[in-house]
Amino acid sequence: MSRHLAIGALFAAILPRGAIADGYGLIGWGKTMYDPPCTFACRGVISKCPLLCTPKDSAVNHGSHHNPVSTPPECFTSDPAFLRTMALCINTYCPTSDAPALSKIEDYWYSHLGTGSIGNYQYVPVISYTEALIAAREDERKGVQFPNNTSTSIDEHGNHNMLRARIIRRNGDMNTLPTIKSKQPLNVTSVISASDWKLEYNGLLNFETNEKGHSTYTIILMLIALFLPVILSLLRFVPGLKRSKWWSYFNSVLNYPALWGSNHREPVAMIAGGGLVPTRGQSMYIALISVLNIAFLVGPYVYLSPQRTFGSRSEQNMSVMGCRAGALALGNMVAMFVFSSRNNVLLYITGWSHSTFLLLHRWLGYWTIIQTVLHSILLLAYYNKYGDYASELVRLYWIWGIVGTVAAVAIWPFSLLIVRQKAYEFFYFMHIVLIILFLVGYYYHIWYVFEYRWGYEIWAFIAIGIWGKDRIWRAGQMIYHxxxxxxxxxxxxxxxxxxxxxxxxxxxxxxxxxxxxxxxxxxxxxxxxxxxxxxxxxxxxxxxxxxxxxxxxxxxxxxxxxxxxxxxSDTASTSSVPPxxxxxxxxxxxxxxxxxxxxxxxxxxxxxxxxxxxxxxxxxxHSNVSSQLSQCTTLVCIAGGVGITGVLPHLHQFGSPRHGRLYWSMRDTALRSGLATEIADLPASIQVEISAGKRLDIESIIREELAGRTGDGLVGIIVCGPAGLADDVRKHATGMTSRGTTRAPYILIDEAFSW
CATH class of the missing domain: 2.40.30 (Elongation Factor Tu (Ef-tu); domain 3)
Known part of the structure; x- marks a missing residue:
């Protein structure tokens, strides 16, 4: 064994078993597709050319789903013509394009020569790159040429046998090596034309650049969706901000009110199936996520011409935008699963309510569905126009993709507010079933087309991990209790x-x-x-x-x-009486x-x-309301019916020197009698006004508590009760402040649970 081959064998042996040369992670984020692209371009030109050791009429695919190769890896790493041709091509085109270091070329030689785009050190070439290049230069110096009657024959084992070639010497500038023709047998050291290499090089570079964009913009979208609430929540730590009159004015104009009209908790019939109008603050988050989804979908993209991968810019746009939509769906999906989790750590970090995260969860779900549908439609149109739609339709990856897409689309009608309200248990069951179908369909869609090659399965693992961890944690809590x-x-x-x-x-x-x-x-x-x-x-x-x-x-x-x-006093009692x-x-x-x-x-x-x-x-x-009320000097609680239970705990903690007032309305006195002890136990600084059989005059209450106030203390307003009551409090509190009727600083808390 030569010195170079021994070095290569040692290089392969010291790597971890099963290691791949392309890294780990996502494309552009830990994983490379074509590094350096000049070497992959050389192999891409000749990978479809039959070699002497290529089995005849083999049905085994040693390439990828959309780039089938009939030559096995062992054949590529042992065939002299292929090895010399590859070395000659790399030496010819790499110095003037990517200019990779010799170590990078050698790494490619020992990891990708047998397998192509997916590296594997298992297949070690029989000679090193340097040895193959020396042999190729020797063939180039001597020259090889075949007579017109030169042909190939097939031996009894079905392998190609090239008749002996006649070697001639170089004659002036005459090219002494044959030029490779696509899909024609490669039997001797040959050269790759500059035009063929350039087509392959541009195609690979173009493809990987756009794939990196898919990963990058998906990661950006996911991180913004997840960490924007964290960044915004840091405002609560700005000294004196909550007590600022201008901050209350800002909240009354751009944060607390409903996006349109006055209904936020009350469903709006104009939304199909009934729906909840987000607040303006929630709407700004939704608008940003929507803009990012649209902007990242439409670009930017790279298009290099001429290239072999796509015949035109319109062909590329249809394919690459379809792939980008699928990738963006995954970024939305991860944030969607985090926001739906009952054990969502962002609840504790941000102080935002679970209801807010569930509302944002639904909007991220809408974008997951939209991008999934666009992914399916664009690639269906692409294969129908530019590919072989009939053959794709029966492949397992396509079938599982349909399962995932149909499940994603079905989630929407089964999750409408009217379904959640009228048939909660049916919604709950169907939601779980469709989520499982979506995750399974997505996972197998990726696996059957890419297996674990390009990292797209990582998004599935993250989503499944979040969803599964939440349920394992829930089960653990049940076991604990x-x-x-x-x-x-x-x-x-x-x-x-x-x-x-x-x-x-x-x-x-x-x-x-x-x-x-x-x-x-x-x-x-x-x-x-x-x-x-x-x-x-x-x-x-x-x-x-x-x-x-x-x-x-x-x-x-x-x-x-x-x-x-x-x-x-009871707790501190006595050493003489056993506890x-x-x-x-x-x-x-x-x-x-x-x-x-x-x-x-x-x-x-x-x-x-x-x-x-x-x-x-x-x-x-746990609720995070207490921390929000820590700076308040006055507490105003407005409750309707059994909603009293949402405010009583805060009133019990809001004693002297701070003071508060409770406004409570109910249909009859049964509930008041049942809560007489709790009302009587309220601190002396809490005033209570109870109304039975009639509605509260919310406008008068808010005017008295805000417009009639003196002093600069922060007022905490908590409402807990029917949706109409909560919307009335929101409308009057924000309206009076935005119109200038009052400048009293306040915070508004709507104690409600919703889906």
């Missing part, structure tokens, strides 16, 4: 309109998701509720219990938490509507005054 028993009773005087759920042995704050395995066929579903933890000290100590009623979040429920600590057992309890009160709440009410009616059911608990998920 264990198998519990829920006691369901009717709230006295409510005629079963309100139900109380008490779960002993559980301490929870915020929102939890409950699963009742024995309640119905969809035993695996979880439903969100707001809870309060109650503590009772038994034995010789005085019992202290704090209760709170909370609304079922199943229909845009509003809820929060109230936590009471044991009396300090009593502390039992925790999660108490939940829901309003009976449809779905799970109606089934609970029906089962309770059959059981009598009390119903006990097994329950699994996921959560809790």
């Amino acid at each position: 264990g198998w519990r028993t829920a006691k369901i009773t009717s709230v006295e005087g409510s005629n079963s309109e309100y139900l109380r759920i008490d779960i002993d042995g559980v301490h929870a704050e915020g929102v939890v998701y409950l699963c009742f395995p024995t309640l119905g066929l969809n035993f695996w579903q979880t439903h969100p509720f707001s809870v309060v933890s109650s503590f009772a000290r038994h034995g010789s100590q005085q019992a202290t219990t704090t209760k709170s009623i909370l609304q079922d979040s199943e229909k845009q429920a509003e809820a929060e938490i109230t936590i009471a600590s044991p009396n300090q 009593a057992e502390v039992v925790s309890r999660a108490s939940i009160v829901i309003r009976t509507r449809t779905g799970i709440t109606s089934r609970l009410a029906a089962r309770l009616a059959m059981a009598g005054s009390e119903l006990r059911l097994p329950v699994l608990i996921e959560g809790p998920y």
